[in-house]
Amino acid sequence: MFIAQRFTKDFSVKLCGSLCNSSNMETVLSTNALTKEFGRLRAVNQLNLEVQAGQVFGMLGPNGSGKTTTLGMLMGVVNPTGGSFTWFGQQPSHHVRKNIGAVLEHPIFYPYMSGQANLEVNAMIKGASKASIDKVLEVVGLADRRGDKYRTYSLGMKQRLAIGSALLNDPKVLILDEPTNGLDPMGIAEIRDIIKKIAADNKTIILASHLLDEVQRVCSHFAVLRKGVLVHSGPIDDVGKGEETVEVIAFHDDLNHILMQFQGTMSVKRTNGPFEVKMREGFSAGDLNKFLFDKGVVVTHLLTQKKSLEKQFLEILAESK
Amino acid sequence: MLLHLLKVDLKKLTNYRTFWIVCGIYFISLALLTASGWEVLKFVGDKVADLGAKVNFSRVPLYHFPDVWQNLIYVAGFFKFVLGVMVIISVTNEFAYRTVRQNVIDGFSRLEFILSKVMTNAVLAGLSTVLLFVIAFITGLIYSPELSFSEMINDIEFFPAYFLQLFGYLSFVLLISIIINRAGLTIIVLMVVRGLELFIMYKALHIPESMAFLFPLESIEALITLPFQRYWFQEVLDHPLITTVLSAITWTFLFNYFAYLKLKKSDI
Numbered sequence: 001m002f003i004a005q006r007f008t009k010d011f012s013v014k015l016c017g018s019l020c021n022s023s024n025m026e027t028v029l030s031t032n033a034l035t036k037e038f039g040r041l042r043a044v045n046q047l048n049l050e051v052q053a054g055q056v057f058g059m060l061g062p063n064g065s066g067k068t069t070t071l072g073m074l075m076g077v078v079n080p081t082g083g084s085f086t087w088f089g090q091q092p093s094h095h096v097r098k099n100i101g102a103v104l105e106h107p108i109f110y111p112y113m114s115g116q117a118n119l120e121v122n123a124m125i126k127g128a129s130k131a132s133i134d135k136v137l138e139v140v141g142l143a144d145r146r147g148d149k150y151r152t153y154s155l156g157m158k159q160r161l162a163i164g165s166a167l168l169n170d171p172k173v174l175i176l177d178e179p180t181n182g183l184d185p186m187g188i189a190e191i192r193d194i195i196k197k198i199a200a201d202n203k204t205i206i207l208a209s210h211l212l213d214e215v216q217r218v219c220s221h222f223a224v225l226r227k228g229v230l231v232h233s234g235p236i237d238d239v240g241k242g243e244e245t246v247e248v249i250a251f252h253d254d255l256n257h258i259l260m261q262f263q264g265t266m267s268v269k270r271t272n273g274p275f276e277v278k279m280r281e282g283f284s285a286g287d288l289n290k291f292l293f294d295k296g297v298v299v300t301h302l303l304t305q306k307k308s309l310e311k312q313f314l315e316i317l318a319e320s321k
Numbered sequence: 322m323l324l325h326l327l328k329v330d331l332k333k334l335t336n337y338r339t340f341w342i343v344c345g346i347y348f349i350s351l352a353l354l355t356a357s358g359w360e361v362l363k364f365v366g367d368k369v370a371d372l373g374a375k376v377n378f379s380r381v382p383l384y385h386f387p388d389v390w391q392n393l394i395y396v397a398g399f400f401k402f403v404l405g406v407m408v409i410i411s412v413t414n415e416f417a418y419r420t421v422r423q424n425v426i427d428g429f430s431r432l433e434f435i436l437s438k439v440m441t442n443a444v445l446a447g448l449s450t451v452l453l454f455v456i457a458f459i460t461g462l463i464y465s466p467e468l469s470f471s472e473m474i475n476d477i478e479f480f481p482a483y484f485l486q487l488f489g490y491l492s493f494v495l496l497i498s499i500i501i502n503r504a505g506l507t508i509i510v511l512m513v514v515r516g517l518e519l520f521i522m523y524k525a526l527h528i529p530e531s532m533a534f535l536f537p538l539e540s541i542e543a544l545i546t547l548p549f550q551r552y553w554f555q556e557v558l559d560h561p562l563i564t565t566v567l568s569a570i571t572w573t574f575l576f577n578y579f580a581y582l583k584l585k586k587s588d589i
Contacts (some may be wrong), residue, residue: 078589094425120332121332124332125329125424
């Protein structure tokens with residue numbers, strides 16, 4: 001599991017490396033004290049967000065934290081109670097929306113129409129060419145089912161058609177709200193592949209999800225909402241900084257005692273299997289390895305546990321209470 | 322621009338089987354029943370004659386120019402409910418499927434959404450008007466004993482009035498569909514609302530008949546008045562009153578405007 005996590009971590013770093021063109025930052029989205037009240041409920045509270053071009057921006061938060069309401073405001077279907085926002089530095093208008101592809105909550109189409117006909121309607125609204133329909137159907141792998149009625153599609157196909165529709169106008173920004181909700185593992189993998197493909201195409205992606213693993217895999221930046229309030233915003237790379245925990249296995253009777261002697265050790269815990277050494281800041285697994293080797297202890301297992309986004313997320317939520 | 326909006330809405334509808342069925346029922350029944358009225362009356366007359374009574378409908382110039390215009394238009398007015406149901410289905414579907422939301426996300430403004438529906442209403446009203454004109458023209462040619470141009474164009478102003486009546490009615494249907502959002506409930510409201518208006522006008526407010534044209538549905542209905550009393554030698558109004566027309570135009574505009582306001586204010 002840790003190996004897998006390290007691999008995906010590498011991937012997200014690579015992804016960011018290719019996308020985060022720090023020299024030419026352009027603000028895609030900026031919100032200023034954006035607020036929405038439903039009666040007495042304040043669903044979104046004084047939200048200030050900035051999304052730069054090329055970012056894959058994850059929006060995290062428990063159910064009901066205001067993610068979809070926020071995206072609804074940004075896409076013009078929910079009227080804000082207060083505050084403002086700009087897309088590409090412009091005041092929001094339906095013209096701006098034509099250049100943003102968005103899937104909010106579940107896919108929405110006319111069930112009695114074929115996938116093709118549905119995309120034709122959407123292409124007309126967006127002012128996209130008919131040729132783009134063939135292209136996006138190819139991207140999302142629905143070319144051979146285009147003539148079938150939408151209501152006969154499986155959930156995974158519906159999600160893919162929705163992503164395809166969002167891509168129609170070759171938008172600079174893509175908004176995906178829980179794109180893998182309710183999908184089976186195959187469907188999730190398919191959607192993730194599509195997102196990676198799109199991200200590699202130098203598009204800005206805003207991805208709302210409560211699946212943290214998913215966000216950590218694909219996002220370069222993330223923000224955390226709780227009860228409509230922004231409680232954290234920053235790059236994903238920051239996750240895992242700070243103190244580390246190192247797993248150690250070595251065949252030595254008094255390992256616990258030796259580990260405690262290391263000056264970089266904050267605490268040692270043994271659940272079952274490896275010892276878990278919590279390190280002081282500035283010390284790494286390498287320092288520990290050297291120390292043990294000098295003590296004549298040869299380790300058979302040494303692994304740095306990176307802090308997962310999940311852990312960090314729960315910490316952020318706990319701190320914000 | 323408006324044409325583009327119309328194309329979008331027609332694209333949604335022409336792929337919808339229910340649309341073809343309801344519109345088919347509407348246009349076919351409208352055509353058949355208005356065109357065959359004379360034959361039906363003859364048949365009834367013959368049946369009554371068989372029973373011993375003598376009724377001669379042939380002296381009643383129902384299908385003669387210029388009477389045929391107003392007669393057929395008045396009867397056609399009863400069919401507009403079917404068209405209203407089609408509009409209700411078209412609009413409430415957008416809320417049931419939440420496609421109005423996706424349309425806006427995809428780049429429609431709310432005004433464009435309403436206008437696309439308004440354009441379809443205009444097309445449906447226009448098609449009905451053209452169809453009725455053709456039927457009245459042909460049946461008039463068949464049944465009129467002698468044809469004179471002045472008789473033929475007499476009363477022809479009922480056609481713009483008929484268009485206004487249909488368009489105004491469908492605008493009202495659009496408004497209540499946008500407000501209520503549910504097909505079944507909207508159809509029920511459409512069925513009872515005219516009776517409710519009559520009750521308010523004459524039983525609750527006791528307004529004089531001369532003021533009736535100020536009421537929304539009344540102004541639409543009063544565009545085409547009942548023509549048949551003329552056959553028992555009573556005066557009939559053989560042209561739409563300008564006050565009624567102005568009132569109907571004003572209400573039609575307000576229906577569409579309020580529909581837009583309602584959509585603009587709501588979270589969809």
